[in-house]
Amino acid sequence: MRTTINFLFLTFISNIKLILVNIVILFLLFEISSRLYLSLRRESKFLDPSRVTEFYYPELNSCRKKPTTQNEHNILLLGASVLNPSWGTVEEEIRNALKEATTKPFVIHNMGMPSHTSRDSLIKYKLLKGNHFDKVLVYHGINEIRMNNYSENRYKDDYSHIHWYRIVDPITQYPELSYYATPFMIQHTWFKLTTRDNDQEFENKKYGSKIKTATSLSSNLNAIADIAKARQENLILCTFATHIPPNYSQEQFNDHKLDYDKHLLPIEAWGYAENVKKSLIVHNEVVQDVSKENGVTCIDLSNLIPKSKLTFDDPCHLTNQGSRIFARAIVSELLP
Numbered sequence: 001m002r003t004t005i006n007f008l009f010l011t012f013i014s015n016i017k018l019i020l021v022n023i024v025i026l027f028l029l030f031e032i033s034s035r036l037y038l039s040l041r042r043e044s045k046f047l048d049p050s051r052v053t054e055f056y057y058p059e060l061n062s063c064r065k066k067p068t069t070q071n072e073h074n075i076l077l078l079g080a081s082v083l084n085p086s087w088g089t090v091e092e093e094i095r096n097a098l099k100e101a102t103t104k105p106f107v108i109h110n111m112g113m114p115s116h117t118s119r120d121s122l123i124k125y126k127l128l129k130g131n132h133f134d135k136v137l138v139y140h141g142i143n144e145i146r147m148n149n150y151s152e153n154r155y156k157d158d159y160s161h162i163h164w165y166r167i168v169d170p171i172t173q174y175p176e177l178s179y180y181a182t183p184f185m186i187q188h189t190w191f192k193l194t195t196r197d198n199d200q201e202f203e204n205k206k207y208g209s210k211i212k213t214a215t216s217l218s219s220n221l222n223a224i225a226d227i228a229k230a231r232q233e234n235l236i237l238c239t240f241a242t243h244i245p246p247n248y249s250q251e252q253f254n255d256h257k258l259d260y261d262k263h264l265l266p267i268e269a270w271g272y273a274e275n276v277k278k279s280l281i282v283h284n285e286v287v288q289d290v291s292k293e294n295g296v297t298c299i300d301l302s303n304l305i306p307k308s309k310l311t312f313d314d315p316c317h318l319t320n321q322g323s324r325i326f327a328r329a330i331v332s333e334l335l336p
Contacts (some may be wrong), residue, residue, distance in 0.1 A: 081132045310322070
């Protein structure tokens with residue numbers, strides 16, 4: 001009897017070991033497959049699957065190539081196309097103004113990318129953990145308006161009614177991604193199987209008359225402020241500068257007859273002119289309110305940059321002169 005019990009016990013233990021070995025092998029196979037997929041299809045690194053973040057936000061790679069150090073004054077720019085070198089000279093003018101004002105070595109880490117909103121900047125700021133920035137400047141306001149072009153029953157405060165944000169939001173939820181990719185790939189695979197890009201079916205500028213983004217912008221900026229406080233980084237907010245001539249019409253814009261220099265993008269890229277005007281007023285009020293609530297500096301660029309073709313290429317992108325005024329208005333706050 002005892003021999004039988006021992007045999008059964010040993011058999012049970014052997015079966016458990018075999019199951020555990022199979023589970024480990026299955027996990028390793030899935031982990032290897034996950035890393036291969038991310039490296040081949042998402043431009044990640046097999047040994048570091050967390051690099052998948054740079055597939056969605058390639059601008060983050062600048063901090064990987066040149067990590068922040070205590071020997072330099074590190075400045076982080078969070079924004080959209082107005083800050084991007086492909087759309088103007090704001091970064092260059094900031095660099096020139098800083099060179100005139102300080103002899104301390106500094107590095108500008110520019111995360112400004114076309115079409116991005118405060119939600120993107122919040123995600124990027126979270127992903128930049130491990131870096132320390134002496135100054136963090138946030139410049140958002142107009143791209144949020146595009147989020148309004150959806151009905152109230154479709155709109156989501158975290159912008160997940162937009163397919164892009166349904167894709168990128170999860171990448172901040174897997175801090176273990178540097179070590180193993182399996183949990184992220186399970187979520188990503190499920191997402192690919194169950195979600196499609198159907199934004200165009202629901203987007204309509206007529207919905208932009210209802211400003212739904214004030215709460216979202218406030219939430220994103222407050223979250224950035226909370227991170228800045230936790231990291232002991234100096235946050236600077238700015239109201240958003242725009243120029244919409246009284247005689248604006250899309251026809252006149254297309255004919256290059258308005259008070260702009262290059263006429264790059266018509267206001268209809270964001271919504272109907274009247275809706276954009278109203279939304280910008282609300283968004284700038286939100287920026288000012290968030291700065292007061294968090295006790296951080298707010299630079300009122302909306303009123304500091306003159307409105308004419310000498311300073312604006314279109315409703316929001318700046319000429320060289322406009323970029324110079326932008327830089328000189330903020331440089332004192334960026335100094336060590």
